[in-house]
Amino acid sequence: MVTCIWHASTRDEIKGLKAGSSCCEAATASYNNKAHSLTITVSGNIRAGGSNMPPSAATKVGHTPPDGGWGWAVVFGSFISIGFSYAFPKSLTIYFKEIQEYFSVSYSEIAWLSSVMLASMYAGGPVSSVLVNRFGSRPVVMVGGLMVSAGMVLASFGQTIMHLYLCVGVIGGLGLALNLQPALTIIGTYFKVKRPMANGLAMAGSPVILFTLAPLNQFLFDSFGWRGSFLILGAIVLNCCVAGALMRPVNSNTQPKIELPERNRAAAVEAAASDTSEQSADLLTGENQDESKRQGCLHTFIDLSLFKHRGFLIYLIGNVVMFFGFFAPVVFMAPYAKHQGIDEYSAAFLLSIFALVDMFVRPATGFIGNTKWIRPRIQYFFSFAVSFNGVCHLLCPLLPGYTGLVVYAVIFGFGFGMVCALLFEVLMDLVGAHRFSSAVGLVTIIECGPVLLGPPLSGALVDIYGEYKYMYYACGVIMLVPGIYFFIMHYFNYKKLDEEQRQSVAVGLRPCEEAVKLKMSQDGNSAHETDG
């Protein structure tokens, strides 16, 4: 703890100190009425102090995140939105066979429907970010829900396959994009201390909703055929609007928290301290800020200065490589099992085991990520999760028989769940909740390529060699390399961030002292005011 005490003789001087000097506003001030003295305490995030918050986190959102209360309802809303975004395209595959026969098209043409939907969902990321930055999460999610619903209802009247591509693929995909981004962003505004837990819970929506949608879709298909099912799915997806209604903007209802009790004061001090670090980074990169202002029109919509952000670049490069091998093993799990001679139902059961493990691992990962040992160094946890996936895929082909495949499905479920739960948490940790919505928009559109190309490339590997094991080796390597890359890069990143923080505390104190000396000399002869 570094404490500096300034004495000011008048109230005006105190105000002047607060408004003028940049570091002092981050400090808590207590005015001693009798002694006419003002004590300003600045606490730096130096090891001796010990803080539970990671050095790079920055709130910068103009309020203290409530970390509870209505936040849990928002987590539930995000759970539903995220669940629908990820699970909906996957669950539609049940209808493909009948639609293929109805329109007399080939299998690849119908598989395009999934691809178009996924591509729209990822490409719509920046659009979503822009809208969230402008309007906030709630209206965007509600509009997204309405869009998907409208797309499905229109598709149920479709007469050609093109009609389906447009309605389900483009409109539906865009609607899902408008669901995904705001749901992730709003968690950052509601949670700070418990954010990994909230993220883990919200991301658990994907396997849970997939688990419910799969048998539901089968039931709808048997009762109503594909047209009726699309109509009813259009209604079911409207529940995203309910989720959107839950996403109350943080500032409208809550008052700014007043630091009366000791506990909250400590939290405020810590929040202030982490703000100092981010702010000091701004001081050091002040030039960058001026440049970004000059970018003008585009910058008000989406924060392109993120491309100069070290952490963001590390995350982006690692993720782009990782996503090539991330989804392919899921897609090929059942065909691989059938290739080994296992019957269709047992192969489908493997996927159920995988989804079940995934469902429980995600909140558990969030909980672990929240503990005081992991939270400050959560990037290492993410690197571990990615490497774990890589190792899992390298060992998979070595396990024999059906039991081996079940063991692989369980371990893969662990790995997949860990990475998914932490995927957006680490991004929030790196760029801060304020810039998160722009960051996630840029990340999803850039990841669009690997996500779409990954499974077909893996399929090509399988076709060339006739065996699945080479594909698993390739996926294992593709995931292990980013894992190790993350470990190394984040080691350096943490070192640099700690350095920057130490520097910023030192830099921040100097202008303070100068400003105070100036003021003191100016008002040296003014009379003391007495306060009533």
Added chain:
Amino acid sequence: MSASWKQILFQILLLVSCRYINTKTPGPTPPPLVPITSLPTDERSVILEGESHTEKVELLNPVNLALACTWTGNQNKQPNITGFWRKDGDEVENSQVTVQLEGDQYKLKRVFSIVSEESLGSYSCVFGSEEAKIEFVLAAPQIGEVRDKPIVSYVGDSGVIACKMDETKPKPITWNWYKANGTDKEQIFAVAEPPRHVIKNEERKTKLVVYNLTEADGGLYYCGAVYAISTTMSHVELKVISFQEPLKPFIAILIEVIVLVAGILLYERCQSKKDYTAGNGTIEQTNTMTQGENNGPEEGSSVRQRKV
């Protein structure tokens, strides 16, 4: 004397002419010969060591099929044993023979003429009094995947029903479609104008498209794979429903969503009103007391935001 010469000459002449007459008279036409020997021949044999065995035989064309049963016998190996043949439960006439024990085995063989659907079925060779039995099930290739759930289609829409023969089985000559009419099956023919039923045949797959569906079009449809020997059938059910059916759950869920959204927004408005009236009192108090503490970070944050 010249008279006897004339008589002999006359008789000779008669003989010669009679012979000619004989060959000219049309005799009764011989019956047309049944070409039993023109059918191809095939053989199926089974060696039985236990008490019974069933063998499936897949046939495409009419054939003379020789079925051979070999039985290793049981504990008391009698030198002679009776054996007979059965078709579909009924004993084949004159099939009972006495079988000699040859090299520790009993052999029974018979040739059957399989020409049509009636000839197909279950053929069994029986040793002794039901001591050993081998059953041969003769059938045309069966359609493997039978869809047990109905295909659902809508009134006014078109319905598509498909049938498929396995890749491993031989391909049929053609496909026929039938609609169930009570207990009968009525064959469907593709009528050109107006196009109501369209049949698309592709080696191992067939598709029946029914346009402008009505409620009456619902029911059981049969697809038949035609082989030289017989036609194998498979059935699919078509269910035709009106568009109101899925509309009911749709509207129910829509109402649920509207109720929930309205409920959540109203609850929020009530809560914010309460907080506003409660908060107003406390805000004034806290403002005076902790003005220093409060305004500091708040003003600072606004300054910070302006910078960004």
